[in-house]
Amino acid sequence: MNSRQLLKAAISVVLFSVVLLVPAAFPADKNAASSAAALPGTKSGFVTTADGVKIHYLHAGQKLGFIQQDGKTVKGTAWPSPAILFVPGWTMPAWIWEHQISHFSKTHRVVAIDPRGQGESSKPTDGYYPAARARDIKAVMDQLRLAPVVLVGWSMGVGEVVSYVDQFGTKDLAGVMLVDGIAGADPNPQMMSALMAFAGNFLKEREKFTEGFVRSMYKKPQTEPYIQKVIAASKQTLTTAGVALFVGAFTTDNRPALAKIDKPALICIAPGGPWDALYDDMQKRTPGSRLEKFDGAGHALFVDDAAKFNALLDDFITRIRKP
Secondary structure, eight states: OOHHHHHHHHHHHHHHOOOOOOOOOOOOOTTSOOHHHHSTTOEEEEEEOTTSOEEEEEEEOOOEEEEEETTEEEEEEEOOSSEEEEEOOTTOOGGGGHHHHHHHTTTSOEEEEEOTTSTTSOOOSSOOSHHHHHHHHHHHHHHTTOOSEEEEEETHHHHHHHHHHHHHOSTTEEEEEEESOOSOOOOOHHHHHHHHHHHHHHHHOHHHHHHHHHHTTOSSOOOHHHHHHHHHHHTTSOHHHHHHHHHHHHTOOOGGGGGGOOSOEEEEEOOSSTTHHHHHHHHHHSTTOEEEEOTTOOSSHHHHTHHHHHHHHHHHHHHHHOO
16 A cells, blocks of 8 residues: 555545544634525524533524324424434534535425534533434434434444434434445554554644645535635644544444444445445445445535535435335
């Protein structure tokens, strides 16, 4: 494995994926503007978890002018069913789903969250591992009364969505979408070496690392203002929390929980990376799941190819709603 492949492997690991006492953080950046203000028609709010953490969310969508009661349509208001909840990856903000929020809020109730330690959510000292962040997802779903919901997790969010199913089952879910991330892996010496190098670079050169990391997520051209906005958002996560998340994801194997997904499941990937075999394994472990490949797209495939991603999710939800 050459140095470029090693870096790519390391980046891929942390994307899906002992707090170190390195008090490195970045001041507020003008590019990290309020996510709600940046997305017209989107409301911003907070849910407080059982351990006192405030989870920031974006909310969009219109209520329908009728409800179902005793099998009949009557006057009233109701949210379209199902709702969609988007969970971003490592250090990423809720608004990175802006193309999906804009598209799906026309027909569905849409919520995107800043996971704990990210974006505008609280920055606590604990809870930076998949099971805890899955409980945060549960708190958002319960307090906003989202069920039934299509749960969409990207990158590190894949493990957190699978951890949600492992802890809470699928009774409140209409479907699951897993986007370019894995639920676990069997480490080998090369992987461990890449992981250590990745973590060391993150700790020692956070500014330089973050810029390279963000730019690596895309294969298609993005505007420089957009790239700078994502970089600023990533830097809102404390370095200590970023490393803790990295360790928490890497030391968790949720692959056995994939068998518990008994609702429709769609796996979307950008092929050609070091994890293609693991994606195939995920599909085999997830009953009835479908694997869709985004050739030519980067890790943030829902940005690089938003039209294809939205069409796939539209079709996925249409199939779910059919009796």
